[in-house]
Amino acid sequence: MSMSDVFAVTKTEDSTVYAARARVRQVQVLASASGSPAIILKDGGSGGTARLTLSFSTSSVHSVNIPDNGILFDTDVYLDLTDCDSVTVFLS
Secondary structure, three states: OOOOOOEEEEEOOOEEEEOOOEEEEEEEEEEOOOOOOEEEEEEOOOOOEEEEEEEOOOOOEEEEEOOOOOEEEOOOEEEEEEOEEEEEEEEO
8 A cells, every 4th residue: 555745734814725735744833812613624716615614612622633644635725613722633
């Protein structure tokens, strides 16, 4: 089985994480001290299909490992975040 390199991208606002086909392997979230921290990872830009939706508790760092080969995003990986200070997405 061939393996591919894993790389990380950190974002602090809604934006494209990676503008090509990719697999999301892990997400690390620094949740804000207040509000309702949540993220949505979409395939196909801001209006694209939600592939991963997660909610978190406040004032914590959360790490979410995605099993097997991760989640495939055919077009791109777009991050929509709410009440999060930063999000790091690990991709291959």
